[in-house]
């Protein structure tokens with residue numbers, strides 16, 4: 738599987754260091770609050786698991802699944818809730834944990850939903866940001882790495898549901914896409 742990777746962009750250690758840093762910032766900024774931390778499935782599941790361990794607050798966690806790219810590498814622009822939250826966001830400080838922001842369509846839709854459900858505040862933590870792909874005006878409050886417009890896999894990120902278990906993040910070899 739590692740043979741399918743053209744280039745490692747971020748090593749396991751680099752990611753861990755960044756996640757720790759983000760967790761410390763969030764801990765400081767949310768002092769005195771008990772945020773509801775929402776993982777956007779599936780891509781953010783590993784980031785979520787590592788991040789919450791670095792946040793020293795009485796937080797709660799919940800999970801939401803929205804339509805993804807499927808086996809393609811481009812956003813359809815259509816966002817659909819596949820699995821909804823169990824915990825009410827009403828009156829809560831919500832921290833949305835996302836793997837990567839590309840067009841921004843997924844998160845702007847989610848924020849809209851959460852605000853209509855009367856969340857007290859919505860904050861975004863994204864491990865990766867691809868600003869060149871943006872189609873709506875949206876930015877992460879906490880971001881790990883800004884990356885060029887390449888399709889990346891590993892550390893939760895997939896191509897056709899594979900490669901999520903790579904401990905690092907990398908770019909696939911072009912021939913993998915044509916299989």
Ligand code: XMP
Pocket residue numbers: 780805806812835836837838839840841842843844887888889890894895896
């Ligand atoms: P938008 O365009 O709505 O997209 O900001 C966010 C979602 O698109 C997926 N995405 C990727 N998934 N490698 C992936 O594995 C990538 O390089 C990539 N770029 C975008 C991802 O699911 C994210 O939640």
Ligand code: MG
Pocket residue numbers: 777778779780781805836837
């Ligand atoms: Mg995702």
